[in-house]
Amino acid sequence: MQADLSAPKLPLPAKPAPALKSLKGIRILSLALNLPGPAALMRCRELGARCVKLEPPPHAPAHASGDPMSQYNPTAYAALHEGVRVRVADLKTDSGQRALQRELASADVLLTSFRPSALSRLGLGWKTLHRQYPTLSQVAIVGAPGAGAEEPGHDLTYLAKNDLITGLDLPATLYADMGGSLMATQAVLQAVMHQAAKGTGLYVEVALSDAATWLALPRAWGLTKPGAAVGGGHAGYRVYPCKDGRVAVAALEPHFAARLCTAAGMEAATTRAMFAPATQQAIADFFLTQSRLQLDRLAAAQDIPLHTLSD
Structure with missing residues (x-):
């Protein structure tokens, strides 16, 4: 079952904290x-x-x-x-x-x-x-x-x-x-x-x-080499096409990955399963059905780290 995509109230961005004046007088x-x-x-x-x-x-x-x-x-x-x-x-x-x-x-x-x-x-x-x-x-x-x-x-x-x-x-x-x-x-x-x-x-x-x-x-260290966890191997850490653009998703930790899988209509996958081609394909198929607006709302409602981009 997909998550409720009704638009929630998005919080206002926090004002950046003023920089400490560590070099004052220098x-x-x-x-x-x-x-x-x-x-x-x-x-x-x-x-x-x-x-x-x-x-x-x-x-x-x-x-x-x-x-x-x-x-x-x-x-x-x-x-x-x-x-x-x-x-x-x-x-x-x-x-x-x-x-x-x-x-x-x-x-x-x-x-x-x-x-x-x-x-x-x-x-x-x-x-x-x-x-x-x-x-x-x-x-x-x-x-x-x-x-x-x-x-x-x-x-x-x-x-x-x-x-x-x-x-x-x-x-x-x-x-x-x-x-x-x-x-x-x-x-x-x-x-x-x-x-x-x-x-x-x-x-x-x-x-x-x-x-x-x-x-x-x-x-x-091999972290970003092709196929590594943050090199495209993990299904929750990739850039995918969506209905009207692209989505950069960074659901690397197990709890984020579980929410992503649930949103895509899948059972929560193990960390090992997140590297499987079938998991990547299922998530890719899901994103193709979603617009950027829908995905932005999903991210806010389900606390999933993703960011949508234009083509």
Whole structure:
């Protein structure tokens, strides 16, 4: 017997809890361009930090003409830099270096995303910085750790190296960049805690390739390999077509799987039976009889984790 699909009153979404201002009073100077650094800076600002960013001038050579994000996606650039005080400084000039030193003198954390050799040429190697500003910390975002920090790479190549690219399709988002930005935020918090405990600055390197490797651990463990529990093998954890779109169902735990089977007119299946082709077919057949609206109502009424999508 199918569940009653009469429309229940859906609860209003809860307001997100305000972020704890763990970095209140901390001043961060960023030289990081593109996505990972600015995304980390955005997160730090949400945590209460005062954020300043120095960007190359637009008239500088092509390889350093401002932040590339401002050119290829102004909307994203604006969102990333909301509340950030952005100043222009060409660090290859004397005036740019003076502006940099003024900002460094009052900063608690420096955020960078250059190769180590480029930082050294700008006088921003860690030994030099630490000697000049003993209490300043540096969070250095690089592509890969160690010698790999000098090699070219990007989000796509780091995902590819970790078996996270399917066929010829591009990933739905920039996983390594955004994962790296969270790791950089964590590094800022780590540096601030170190400063508070020891009174000296800390150098932390964040590699985007490490972020990709971290995100790929479930796949490395076999959790998401084809046929595995969350790789399409479990009938309750798949994407199915429905009458007017698709449904992503995540009824993995036995109690969720039992409710899904009941809704599909089946007896509750054992965990082993949820991997059987017959179970997958029965659930697939059921979803084809249901519209997105019916499935949304079913999810709310029967507490089944699913989300409907358009074709």
